[in-house]
Every structure is written in C-alpha cells, then in structure tokens.
Amino acid sequence: MVGLLDSVTALLPMQGELAGIVLLSLFVSGAAMAVSMLIGVPAGIFLGLHRFPGRSFLVTLVNTGMGLPPVVVGLGVFLLLARSGPLGGLDLLYTPAAMVLAQVVIATPLVVGITLAAIQGLDERLHLQILSLGASRGQLYLRLVKEARLSLVAALAAGFGSIISEVGAVMMVGGNIKGQTRVMTTAIVLQTRQGEFGNAVALGTILLGLALAINWLFTWVQQRQRA
Amino acid sequence: MSLLRLDDVAVVREGKTLLSLPRFEVEEGEILAVLGPTGAGKSTLLRILHFLERPAAGTLSWRGERVPWPAPLPLRRKISMAFQDPLLLSGTTTENVAYGLEVRGENGRGSRERVEAALRLFHVDHLAARSTRNLSGGEAQRTALARAFVLSPDLLLLDEPFAALDAPIRKHLLQELKQAVRAHGITCVYVTHEQGEAFSIADRIAVLRRGELLQAGPPEDVLRRPHSRAVARFMQTGNILPGVVSRRTEAISEVTVGPRLLFSRAGFPEGTPVHTCVRREEVLVEAPGEASPAPGLNRFPGTVEAVVDLGSTMQVRIDAGFPGLPLQSLVTRRVAHDLSLRPGGEVFATFSAASVHLIRREGSEIDDDLGNHDNL
Numbered sequence: 001m002v003g004l005l006d007s008v009t010a011l012l013p014m015q016g017e018l019a020g021i022v023l024l025s026l027f028v029s030g031a032a033m034a035v036s037m038l039i040g041v042p043a044g045i046f047l048g049l050h051r052f053p054g055r056s057f058l059v060t061l062v063n064t065g066m067g068l069p070p071v072v073v074g075l076g077v078f079l080l081l082a083r084s085g086p087l088g089g090l091d092l093l094y095t096p097a098a099m100v101l102a103q104v105v106i107a108t109p110l111v112v113g114i115t116l117a118a119i120q121g122l123d124e125r126l127h128l129q130i131l132s133l134g135a136s137r138g139q140l141y142l143r144l145v146k147e148a149r150l151s152l153v154a155a156l157a158a159g160f161g162s163i164i165s166e167v168g169a170v171m172m173v174g175g176n177i178k179g180q181t182r183v184m185t186t187a188i189v190l191q192t193r194q195g196e197f198g199n200a201v202a203l204g205t206i207l208l209g210l211a212l213a214i215n216w217l218f219t220w221v222q223q224r225q226r227a
Numbered sequence: 228m229s230l231l232r233l234d235d236v237a238v239v240r241e242g243k244t245l246l247s248l249p250r251f252e253v254e255e256g257e258i259l260a261v262l263g264p265t266g267a268g269k270s271t272l273l274r275i276l277h278f279l280e281r282p283a284a285g286t287l288s289w290r291g292e293r294v295p296w297p298a299p300l301p302l303r304r305k306i307s308m309a310f311q312d313p314l315l316l317s318g319t320t321t322e323n324v325a326y327g328l329e330v331r332g333e334n335g336r337g338s339r340e341r342v343e344a345a346l347r348l349f350h351v352d353h354l355a356a357r358s359t360r361n362l363s364g365g366e367a368q369r370t371a372l373a374r375a376f377v378l379s380p381d382l383l384l385l386d387e388p389f390a391a392l393d394a395p396i397r398k399h400l401l402q403e404l405k406q407a408v409r410a411h412g413i414t415c416v417y418v419t420h421e422q423g424e425a426f427s428i429a430d431r432i433a434v435l436r437r438g439e440l441l442q443a444g445p446p447e448d449v450l451r452r453p454h455s456r457a458v459a460r461f462m463q464t465g466n467i468l469p470g471v472v473s474r475r476t477e478a479i480s481e482v483t484v485g486p487r488l489l490f491s492r493a494g495f496p497e498g499t500p501v502h503t504c505v506r507r508e509e510v511l512v513e514a515p516g517e518a519s520p521a522p523g524l525n526r527f528p529g530t531v532e533a534v535v536d537l538g539s540t541m542q543v544r545i546d547a548g549f550p551g552l553p554l555q556s557l558v559t560r561r562v563a564h565d566l567s568l569r570p571g572g573e574v575f576a577t578f579s580a581a582s583v584h585l586i587r588r589e590g591s592e593i594d595d596d597l598g599n600h601d602n603l
Contacts, residue, residue, distance in 0.1 A: 123312070123314060125310055125312070125314055126314055128274065128279055128308075128310075129308070129310060129314040130316075131279055131303070132277055132279065132306070132307060132308035132375075132384075133307060133326055133327035133330065133374065133375075133378070134300075134303065134304040134307070134327050134330050134331055134378065135330045136300055136330070139330045143316065143326075146316075146317065147316060147317055
C-alpha cells in the first residue's frame with residue numbers, strides 16, 4: 001500500500017502530462033466506442049432480423065472479429081494509413097484519428113455480435129408486432145434498441161473495456177508520441193521499459209480505477225433500467 | 228367490393244409451399260374466422276394480409292387497388308394485429324396501448340382520450356400505470372387487444388389471441404371482443420384452430436389446410452354442408468360413410484352404403500360415388516322398438532360398441548351394420564343415463580334424410596388427416 005502511495009506521489013511531477021494522457025485515452029476510446037455503436041447496433045439489428053444469402057458468412061466474420069488480436073488490427077490500419085497505403089494521402093498515421101480508427105475496428109465486431117445476440121434473444125415475433133402497430137423501419141429499430149437496452153449496455157461495457165485496455169493497436173498506429181498520441185496503456189509500456197515501475201504501477205492503477213468506474217456506471221444504468 | 232383480395236398468392240419457404248391461394252377475400256365489415264389445424268398456414272396468411280411478408284407469387288388488392296411491394300406505410304397503418312402471445316413492449320400498460328398512436332405522431336389530447344377509452348373497453352384501465360411485467364396472462368392479452376384496437380384499424384387481424392387463456396376467460400373475452408368489433412364496424416380476420424371460437428364470432432368461416440383454402444362460407448354451410456371429406460372430418464362430422472347414389476326421386480336420394488340403404492335430401496345423379504356425412508349430434512339413439520319408422524327416416528338397429536364421457540355430453544359408438552364404420556352419436560348425459568347405454572346394449576340409431584349431406588367422392592381423393600377428433 002505504501003509502495004502504491006509512493007508510486008502515485010512519484011507521478012505528481014508529471015501530473016500535467018498525466019491529465020493529458022488520461023483525457024486522450026478517454027477521448028480516443030470514447031470516440032471509437034461512439035462510432036462502433038453507430039455502426040454496430042444497426043448492423044447487429046439488421047443481422048438479427050433478416051435472412052439473406054451470405055448472412056451466415058457475415059455472422060462468422062463478426063464472431064471472428066470479436067476475438068481479433070489488437071496488434072493485427074494495428075498492423076492492418078498501419079498498412080492502410082501508411083504513406084504508401086490506400087489511405088496514405090490522408091496523413092492520419094500517428095494521430096489520435098488513426099488510434100480511433102483502429103479501436104473502431106476492434107470494438108465494432110463486439111458491438112455487432114452482442115447486439116445480434118440481444119436481438120435474437122427477443123421474441124422473434126416482436127418485430128412483426130412492432131411493425132403491425134404501424135412502426136416504420138426506423139421506428140422499429142429504435143424500439144428494438146429500447147427493448148434490448150440491457151444487453152446493449154453490456155455491449156457498450158464490453159466494447160469500451162476491450163479498447164481502453166488494449167495497447168497493441170494504439171501503439172502501432174499512434175506511435176506513443178508524448179503530448180500527442182500517448183495514452184495510458186502505451187505510457188505504462190514506456191514507463192516499464194524505462195524501469196520506472198512505480199510510475200507504471202500507478203498508471204495501471206489509474207487505468208483499472210477508470211475501468212472500474214466506467215463499468216460501475218454502465219452496471220448502474222443497466223440495473224436502473226431493469227428495476 | 229372486398230376490402231382485401233388475394234389472387235394466385237403463393238408463399239414458398241425453403242422450397243416448401245406454405246400457402247397457395249388462387250383466391251381469398253376479406254369482405255368489408257365482416258368477421259372472418261380462419262380455421263385450420265396447426266401448420267395450416269394461418270399465421271403465414273395473416274402476415275401476407277398485413278403486408279409483412281412478400282408472397283413468392285400473386286397479387287394483393289386493397290379496395291380494388293393493387294398493393295405494391297413493399298406496401299406503403301400509410302396502407303400498412305390501416306391494419307393492426309394481435310398475436311397469440313401478447314408480445315407487450317417494456318413500459319406501462321398505457322405506454323403499450325399508446326405506442327401505435329405515438330409512431331403515427333399522434334400524441335395530443337385526442338389520442339390520450341382514445342387510449343383511455345381502449346383501456347376501459349378491455350377493462351385494463353385500472354392497470355394503466357402498471358408495468359407490463361406485472362400483468363397476468365389475461366390482463367396482458369387484454370392490453371394487447373386494446374393496443375391493436377385503439378388504432379381504429381380498417382382491418383383487425385387476430386392470431387389465436389386467446390389460445391393461452393383458460394376456457395372461461397376465453398369465452399368472456401371473445402364475446403367482449405365481438406361486441407367491440409361490431410360496435411366499431413371493424414373488419415376482422417380471426418385465426419383459430421378452435422371451432423367453438425370460430426362459430427361464436429364469425430360471419431364467415433374459411434377452412435385452411437396445408438396452405439390451401441378448402442372452403443369459405445357462412446358457418447352453417449361449413450358445418451352442415453362441407454365441400455370435401457377433409458372439411459367434414461375437421462368439422463367433427465363424426466359419420467362419413469362411402470357409398471353410391473343408387474336411386475333418385477324428386478325429394479330423396481337413396482344411397483347404398485355397404486349392405487345398408489340411406490336416405491338423403493341432397494340431389495346427386497344415380498351412380499354417383501359419394502361420401503355420406505351425418506353429424507354425430509344428429510344421430511339419435513333410441514331404445515329398440517321405441518319409435519315407428521317414418522318415410523325418409525334413417526333408422527338402423529345396432530349394438531353399442533363404446534361410450535365415451537366427454538363431460539357435458541357422451542359419445543356413443545354403435546355397430547349399425549356398416550362394415551368397419553360404426554356410427555357415432557353425441558347424446559346428453561341424461562339420454563345416456565335413461566337408456567342405460569353401455570357396450571353390448573341393443574339400440575336404434577336414427578337420423579332424418581335432411582341430416583344426410585352428400586359429397587361427391589373423387590377417384591383421386593386422399594384420405595388426409597386434418598386434425599380429426601371424431602374417432603373414439
């Protein structure tokens with residue numbers, strides 16, 4: 001305990017930088033999560049409701065995507081954004097935007113997969129019932145989101161948890177540049193490599209604390225909906 | 228002009244034809260009961276009638292105008308539907324009943340009053356603020372009906388809405404529903420596999436089997452004048468005996484069934500192979516020598532084979548000399564008691580010529596089971 005306190009005290013001189021690191025971590029993962037939900041929830045509902053040729057393949061793809069190694073995602077996004085890559089002209093490599101993109105690729109299959117399971121968990125006639133009450137396609141989707149909201153909060157928590165704690169992808173496409181693309185996980189790696197174990201442990205503790213706080217928030221929202 | 232008409236509609240799923248309807252009509256203002264066993268295609272038919280599923284072939288016409296696919300939302304909103312399960316949304320009873328109006332952008336005072344009226348109509352007004360998770364089965368079903376009803380649809384589709392409820396509640400709700408539908412002049416298609424429900428609510432009955440419409444018409448016709456053996460069996464006629472019209476007079480046809488001769492009022496040319504249908508409740512059981520034979524009256528001596536207690540009535544199986552085809556009769560408990568009916572007892576089975584309905588027997592006719600319940 002004393003050691004941990006010492007570590008936190010050791011971080012005090014770098015508290016300005018620390019705030020930036022924490023904020024950037026939250027921004028990158030928050031933005032990635034928002035984009036993933038925007039893409040993943042409608043996609044999950046669509047896959048859950050419709051039967052069409054190639055659907056099984058898509059579902060398999062989503063399931064595989066749920067376990068994608070972040071470092072492989074990082075490599076893919078790196079090659080995409082590298083100067084000689086297809087999107088090299090955008091000059092996004094080593095920017096927070098590249099990190100958001102990589103995390104979107106990691107989180108979206110998780111969101112799609114959990115949404116798909118949530119929709120399939122509802123009575124399959126519910127969507128017919130909603131349509132039969134006069135809902136448009138958009139109103140149907142919104143209502144299904146409401147009906148499956150407990151599971152969708154779980155999707156949010158799972159997605160956010162997976163990206164705020166990953167290091168491989170953000171390291172590759174962000175480059176861990178001080179003041180620009182350094183987030184908590186990459187900072188922990190750096191501090192450890194430099195032998196600053198106290199700082200690394202303190203950053204790890206903050207990361208864990210954040211993950212705990214955010215999950216507590218999600219759980220609170222979920223249980224409140226349930227009550 | 229019919230409200231909704233289907234022409235040459237076919238629904239095919241995974242290579243299997245689920246529905247094949249050369250023509251199917253819902254008349255404006257009627258209550259049409261669609262009757263059929265499980266797997267007859269009743270629910271598929273409702274999805275087609277609601278434009279929720281695209282048929283593989285055929286056309287749908289709404290008040291004479293062809294319906295495109297996908298059906299326009301304003302047209303789809305002229306129809307509402309309640310399923311066998313209430314399928315309530317999360318939230319309160321009021322929120323559920325108001326949902327259909329809400330998606331139509333109707334949130335004003337008028338719509339609130341409509342919701343309240345629907346809640347009162349289906350006796351769930353005292354549950355208005357209750358979460359739907361805390362409703363009983365009957366309350367949930369009433370809420371689902373109120374939710375479909377509040378939209379004042381031109382066409383109300385009901386898919387066995389009371390199937391999960393106990394018989395007394397079901398009867399009560401059915402009568403309430405009928406009154407409400409009549410009072411508001413709503414056209415209604417009521418799908419059920421329960422004959423009693425169909426007869427107590429319908430102006431017309433359509434019998435569906437394996438995706439095909441076997442017969443549609445007034446309840447009396449479907450019950451007493453089935454067009455096919457399959458319908459006769461499904462309507463629990465009880466006695467369907469194969470025979471041949473052996474003689475025809477102006478008023479009476481004589482039908483030879485095995486060694487017996489039956490009289491019927493139905494007219495078919497001599498030599499026509501027929502199914503002779505006699506409803507089991509029209510076969511009277513009498514003590515031997517009790518009544519004198521009358522002209523045109525079918526009266527056969529027989530031996531009781533079995534008596535089955537059905538609760539309010541008793542079903543009696545009598546060997547009356549029709550080879551392999553005992554006569555079925557439905558009698559009151561009082562009659563069974565007075566005649567001391569028991570296996571081995573001697574009785575007379577009697578029925579009038581007017582009770583004998585004839586169906587032309589086709590050579591290729593297949594003896595198919597349509598959910599027959601008439602065997603002992």
